[in-house]
Amino acid sequence: MLLESRGDRIFNVMIYIVLSLVTVIVLYPLVFVLSASFSDPQTVLRGEMLLWPKGINLNSYVKIFQNHDILTGYSNTLLYTSIGTLINLVMTILGAYPLSRKDFVGRNAIMALFVFTMFFGGGLIPTYLLIKDLGMLNSFWVMIIPNAVSIYNIIIMRTFFQQSIPYELQEAATIDGCSNIQILSRIILPLSMPIIAVMILFYAVSHWNAFFNALLYLSDKDKFPLQLILREILIQGQTSDMVKMSTESAIKQQREVEGIKYAVLVVANIPVLILYPFLQRYFVKGVMIGAIKG
Numbered sequence: 001m002l003l004e005s006r007g008d009r010i011f012n013v014m015i016y017i018v019l020s021l022v023t024v025i026v027l028y029p030l031v032f033v034l035s036a037s038f039s040d041p042q043t044v045l046r047g048e049m050l051l052w053p054k055g056i057n058l059n060s061y062v063k064i065f066q067n068h069d070i071l072t073g074y075s076n077t078l079l080y081t082s083i084g085t086l087i088n089l090v091m092t093i094l095g096a097y098p099l100s101r102k103d104f105v106g107r108n109a110i111m112a113l114f115v116f117t118m119f120f121g122g123g124l125i126p127t128y129l130l131i132k133d134l135g136m137l138n139s140f141w142v143m144i145i146p147n148a149v150s151i152y153n154i155i156i157m158r159t160f161f162q163q164s165i166p167y168e169l170q171e172a173a174t175i176d177g178c179s180n181i182q183i184l185s186r187i188i189l190p191l192s193m194p195i196i197a198v199m200i201l202f203y204a205v206s207h208w209n210a211f212f213n214a215l216l217y218l219s220d221k222d223k224f225p226l227q228l229i230l231r232e233i234l235i236q237g238q239t240s241d242m243v244k245m246s247t248e249s250a251i252k253q254q255r256e257v258e259g260i261k262y263a264v265l266v267v268a269n270i271p272v273l274i275l276y277p278f279l280q281r282y283f284v285k286g287v288m289i290g291a292i293k294g
Contacts, residue, residue, distance in 0.1 A: 037266045041259035060263035073229035081207040084144045088203040091149040092157055097184050100161035114151045142217040160195040208272055226268055
């Protein structure tokens with residue numbers, strides 16, 4: 001057993017101190033928002049609540065789940081995220097698998113064209129005109145099709161297929177009479193759970209947080225995702241539907257609006273927080289294998 005020198009011990013202590021500070025910096029805003037959502041808004045406005053809830057109050061959550069716009073945005077986002085992630089995953093697998101095969105003629109040229117699109121694009125106005133000409137404005141598919149695949153994720157998955165799955169397995173399956181579809185479904189995919197979990201997390205979080213496309217292409221409020229509703233509440237302050245403006249004092253209105261903002265943030269992030277623990281054990285392995293080796 002190797003003994004640590006004094007310098008190594010000091011270095012390790014410094015690392016633990018720095019990591020502990022980073023952990024506190026990252027966790028404090030999350031805990032504060034969660035605690036503020038359950039606290040009396042008056043204590044939050046006065047600065048009396050520092051970390052733990054004070055004066056438990058659930059009125060903000062009651063108002064959120066009574067608000068039609070938030071519930072509609074929530075259901076829309078769940079739909080966009082589930083269908084969008086499924087399409088993203090299928091497109092990424094179908095793009096990465098052929099490009100990982102050594103016997104696929106022209107794969108380097110196709111890969112070069114893919115990479116070219118990562119650095120050069122038509123810009124916002126040509127993209128908008130294209131979406132308009134395709135008849136996708138203010139439609140469900142405008143939130144799915146324009147971002148159906150990520151070239152960066154194709155590169156990660158292709159590298160995983162090349163580096164983590166022996167090509168000899170595919171050759172043996174070909175000798176046994178398997179088609180490419182059978183090789184992909186029976187050999188490649190069962191061995192690719194780490195990278196598939198990473199792709200699901202990447203795409204799902206991207207869809208869940210997406211609001212810019214909705215801001216550009218959607219005009220019907222019934223199709224707005226949750227993040228666009230949150231933008232109206234948090235930035236534009238449109239909380240009048242949840243607060244009885246005609247009967248309550250201005251001070252009380254301000255308190256309720258403050259509580260609603262924190263509660264909305266918590267409700268909006270619950271699905272992602274629930275999803276991550278199930279995929280976390282695959283996450284680091286999948287990213288490292290898919291990204292380090294060339």
